[in-house]
Amino acid sequence: MIVAVDAAGGDHYPKAPVEGALLAIEENSELTVLLLGPKAQIEKELEGKQYDSKRVLIQDAPQVIGMEESPSSAVKNKQQSSIVIGMGLHKAGKCHAFVSAGNTGALLAASTFILGKLEGILRPTIxxxxxxxxxxxxxxxxxxxxxxxxxxxxxxxxxxxxxxxxxxxxxxxxxxxxxxxxxxxxxxxxxxxxxxxxxxxxxxxxxxxxxxxxxxxxxxxxxxxxxxxxxxxxxxxxxxxxxxxxxxxxxxxxxxxxxxxxxxxxxxxxxxxxxxxRVGGVPFLGVNGVSIVGHGGSSPLAIKNMIKSAVTCVENDVNGKIVASLN
Incomplete structure (x- = not known):
């Protein structure tokens, strides 16, 4: 199970996302996390921390989408951001889910435009x-x-x-x-x-x-x-x-x-x-993937629980059951 984590999202990045990701792999031995964001910042945050380097991957995403940016223009103009790259990797099957405490509008836009909608779904929702x-x-x-x-x-x-x-x-x-x-x-x-x-x-x-x-x-x-x-x-x-x-x-x-x-x-x-x-975040329901959004002020504990929710969605095939419920 590979969950991509937006290490450039939220009010306390990269500290909270990185620490939350490490908490998640400590709790779940079957999990690998893929941290996305400015590589140098992520590596600096990881310095001195004890973790299994084989289960913590880094993907450089040098552009950062701010919390107040226009969602549609940010997704269009910042193709090297953690949200856009992360969604692209998820779409390509390189990870099973994507979680972020960043710009909710940008995450919804990217989830909808990049992942697309589940078969039969009229509109995604949060x-x-x-x-x-x-x-x-x-x-x-x-x-x-x-x-x-x-x-x-x-x-x-x-x-x-x-x-x-x-x-x-x-x-x-x-x-x-x-x-x-x-x-x-x-x-x-x-x-x-x-x-x-x-x-x-x-x-x-x-x-x-x-x-x-x-x-x-x-x-x-x-x-x-x-x-x-x-x-x-x-x-x-x-x-x-x-x-x-x-x-x-x-x-x-x-x-x-x-x-x-x-x-x-x-x-x-x-x-x-x-x-x-205690719950961390919730998914955008109706998109063709697992995209979890959390509160902008998410702590490491909240990030860990976001990742946990993503794993639960994947393991229980929530999307498959949503499609089945429409028939």
Whole structure:
């Protein structure tokens, strides 16, 4: 198993990608990682570290795509970047998957243009893990498609179910359509049309409201990329906001050290489900390959878990099962 790792992606490259890759091969003895990025920077980061040199490969990719660059122009004009070269190698069968914490738009563009779409797929999508009382569940679409047509929504739901079943280990995953009410006639004309198109699908639990997400009333929360991305960014803000409110409360109250230590321990434990490091990243579903994207601030632990997710996708033939689900 060879997983290509974007060593020039994210806010903390090359340190985080390189260290995460080394953690991954330490955990999985069957794995080889291919680090892509400016060769000199990667080699410098590897200096003094203990690892099996036969399982850590380097591919020079001198151009770096910045986090704020225009995705389409970056992919077109930076042919020697880690993302473009990595996708090309994946397309050519030189590696089994590609993972990056870099520019999400550029990664989506490269995944779509270079890898292409799976047979029968109308549009690729990006999902996102969302914390619930029952553990992580999938929010889809998380920003790739701002509008959603009924036929596309149907495919997104199927892809989400396949992913939840094979990667998250959820038996017979359910899905719901995010809406302004539970009733079938609620929502915009677009949402009503989607509801009619998917209501007979196995696992559909109907319309869901915002209050149904955190309790985990479905395994896949289906929505368009506009709402999905807003929800994703809102969810990311929750832990820091809660911590700030707690700090303000502690400053106002007379709390002794023992009570403070207990409160902090409880708080950190309760907010653990919101920690993106535990899952690392999610794939672009519907592309003809395994392309995993992670948070720009990904730590080595998050990178390691991204690589782990990629391996799981390959080993469980998620793409093959997605194609089969369309028939």
């Amino acid at each position: 999902g996102a893990y969302y914390p619930t009382e029952k553990g992580f569940r999938l929010l889809i679409d998380a920003g790739a498609n701002l509008e959603l047509k009924p036929e596309v929504a149907q495919q997104f739901a199927k892809m989400g179910q396949v992913y939840c079943s094979n990667v998250l280990g959820i038996e017979n995953p359910t899905f719901g359509l995010l809406n302004v009410g539970e009733e079938e006639e609620k929502g915009t004309e677009s949402l009503k049309a989607i509801h009619q198109h998917i209501k007979e699908m196995p696992g559909f639990v109907g319309n869901l409201e915002g209050k149904d997400i955190l309790p985990g009333k479905a395994d896949v929360f289906l929505t368009d990329g506009l709402v999905g991305n807003i929800l994703l960014k809102f969810g990311e803000s929750i832990p820091a906001t809660i911590m700030k409110l707690v700090e303000q409360a502690i400053a106002q109250l007379d709390v002794d050290k023992a009570e403070l230590g207990t409160a902090i321990k409880i708080l950190k434990t309760s907010l653990a489900p919101f920690d993106y490091e």
